[in-house]
Amino acid sequence: MGTSESPSPGPTPREVRQWLKALAGNSQRWINAAVGAGVTAGVATVVQMVLLARIVHLGVIEEASLSDLTYLFTGVVAAIIARAIAQGLQTRFAARSSEQVRKDVRRQLSAHWHHLGPLEIGQSSAGELAREWIDHVEALHGYFARFLPQMMLSVIIPLIILFVVFSLDWLAAIFLLLSAPLIPLFMALVGMGAENLNQQHFETVSRLSGQFLDKVRGITTLQLFGQTEHATSLIQSRSDRYRRITMKTLKVAFLSSAVLEFFSSVAIAVVAMYIGFGLLGYITYGPSVELTLYSGLLILLLAPEFFQPLRTLSQHYHDRAAALGAGSELLTRLQSGPSPSRRAPGLQDMPKDVISLRHVKLSYGQERSVFNDLSLEIRKGACVALSGPSGSGKSSLLHLIAGFARADSGDVAVFGAEPGSFPFGWLGQRGFLVQGSWADNIRLTTPDASDIAIENAIRQVGLGALIDNRPNGIHSQVSEDGQGLSGGQARRLSLARLFVSEYPLILLDEPTAGLDADSELHVLDALHKLTESGRTLVFSTHHQALLALADRILLVTDGEVRDA
């Protein structure tokens, strides 16, 4: 049952930006290097344009010969090569700028999952968590690699160009200066309108993708009911509606790039007209009389370069939006879950040969109290069955002993130590297997298990027949036929892991629930062998045969635990 959680207010955009800023930390040198290379490329561009304008001026007005201009041509070629090297280095530095960031965030996420523990993790879908770990973290890259360096470049390079133009003709510089600050202003105005639309847009997109995904996953069902054509037309019409809504957003969003384009085009046109009239001597005011073909042409060549960094920045703006969106979700995840658990005091004086619970109180949320004042001792080496109606707290008791759940008050100690502080065996209701060989799967929890031990363990749980007819034995793939294992077989594979380990404690949650007769027999047999090896077993069950296996049966009812 899904619990209807009240939507927690996510982190503010400001918090997300601060988080991203803090992440930059030791990647800052790559970002700085990228900016440095970008500035070098910008300076090389200015030099290139200066020399080009100089060549034109000397060639056309002074009618210098080509041989006189050779050294200038050599200079231009050198500037162009320098610019190419700087540009190449810029992308190289940028490409590496977020490697560390992504690594750090992923490590934080993994550590957080570990901190949340299996119970909390089980509340979220694995697909969603995987998306955060992979795709959301990747979405941060563009912000560090492209947006941040470009933001600095879009301030520095226009300033350099402005300085050069100012030294040539201050009036032309003022034209540029006037149009430049207007651009971010207008873009901000347009952007604000787009922001609201964007919100709506993202909701539509995610809902639509969700519905499409849902249909694809259930396609067999649709086939069985002969409803695929209906679903296809539904996808068509919904996708079309999505397009219309998106276009509404985009029409507004593209206005900001149109504004940018408009100002840069108009500024070039105005500068060109002003220079032309100045050169003709029509303008007798201010610096215009000083204009030459050199200064005039250079100003014209520099005008587009003045706007180029801003243009590039607006192209990278979606990197920022993507990073902020992803960052907000990542931060929400990292801030979720319980605060660091309180340390259990005074475990030293707990006896080393029992699992002991003293005055334990455990509740989920405000309403559901599971245990009020539970005290219990389980002797080392015992085989204990927990019985009782479903929902009475059998699983919760197992979770307390495993350390997956923390008591609100009271003490839990396992063999004198904190629960979960040493390796133990756990068998949930769902088997766990990874893509790989039988040996890989067993070694997940016991990496140093020998081949013989692994083969033996697989036979112990009655899966021997599955490896016998494979040429590579335990080194053959588990799901070679693409069909995987049945639920019962998967649970037996998990059980086999317990055989290669030497865990003193093994906890099992309903180990035979939902199993077919064949798997059930093998699981019972395997558990019997485990008890004989002197380990402590605690399991919840309703199953008669399993109850018979236990040397102690605890009845869990309404938060009370007593011997049956």
Add this chain to the structure above:
Amino acid sequence: MRSLLPWLRLIFRSPGRLATGAILLLLTLLSGIGLLALSGWFITETALVGALLIAGVHATINLYTPGGGIRFFAVARTVTRYAERVYNHDTVLRLLTTIRVVLFSQLSRSGRSHRHDLTGAQWLSRLTMDVDALDTLYLRLIAPAGLALLVTVLMLLVSAIFLNVKSALWLALPLLAAFLLATVGTYLRTRHITRRQSDRTEQLRSGIIEHLEGIAELTAAGRTGKHAARLLRQAFESNSDQARADSRTGWQLALSNMLISLSAVAALWLGLELFQKDLVSGPVMVMVPIAFLGLAEIYGMLPDAFGRLGATEASAGRLNNDISIAEPPRQVATPGLPGELSLFVSDLGIRYQDLPPLMTHFSLQVKRGEHLGIIGHSGSGKSSLADTLAGLIEPFHGSLAKQEACYLTQKTVLFDDTLRANLLLGNPSATDTELWRVLDTVEMADRFIAEADQLDTWLGSAGSRLSGGEARRIALARVLLSPAPLLLLDEPFTGVDAVTRDRISTRLNSCFEGRTVIGFGHSIDALPVVDRVIHLVP
């Protein structure tokens, strides 16, 4: 490259739209080049005339035509840019719809055995990332590459007309080199890296999901840290690959930019030579190199797109693989069904691809109105048998004839939609009364009477607002609604507790009257009341 072919065919289905978009993009580019080139011409012209005027020579200049031209290009640039972006993004979204619809109808035509068993997260990345890589293929790659060639040819024509043919041929060299570096060069230098990286991300996704599914066992064994560290290392390797591909793409871009600038310098040199021989005027001599510099805009779009082509191919390959509909040749005779039978199976053989058969020489006859139970433990092939009888798997041998059947699969599948929409799949013409009646049969009517929206209650993502047993009962109800005379029920009561199961079983008896029912289960307790039982042994 071959993997892209089916998608290219899809993209070029509406050539008119694509051409219009390309023309708008071309106009944007030409306006930008025209604005700068004409401005350069104008400034040089005015400088020369101005010099004459200062020298006291009488000279005239037409200010209106170039002035008007500059204003026209400035406005045209803005307008065409806006129109181009809106129009082309609309095209991309239309393509997205087309691709989704084609993908879905292809998938729905393929049999289940051909559809790979993908997890939800894998599907999500297929349907978002992989499809996105394809729907922007035209706008990011095909159109810019075509236009870069076209504009380059135009520029060379301009230089052939204004300078001379020999100069144009010389200038073609660096431009051709720039084009090849930006396109083919980038593709060849990155494709191995990006393709590998794209596959690695897929593996990583499965790895993460496995990690999360096993987190209780891993935590207990104290191995979460070690297991996570392995995944972190894989992610880091993948990122390093990406950084390598990015740097290579960056260098290709820088080199092609360099060649364009060099071509402009060459144009200036060649122009000056002709100017000094009085074969070309000063303003025209200035205009040509400035126009060449304008090529950088369209060339700049190429390396990035070609750098991702390797990954795009990998995406296309994965999608092709998903929808491949290589149906095996039918070897199954479909004899007519004798009047008194509901199902007739003879000498059936089932296997997955080339693996050893799961079942051979299976024969079965089920009379109309008969209620049959098929019992077998896990791995006995009962679900495969159910899939085969329902027609999801093609048997490799034997013959099968049956009445129209409705099948409850072992896996419960509910859609992210209303209760009503989910139920109506079973019988689109069912009335509300019929829906309530069937809900009552599976003891779910009380649950939804209490809901505010009743039949229109939203069942949430994959029916997540329901418990496993409740979802199972809705899936059962949906099958019961079907008018089909034959019902195939695989583990109909999964997750339903024994007491409820017994009560529903009793109610089902009246529902099953006059219909043929085949129930599949791990034990007789897991099935409704049946007349006959078959045990499957491996």
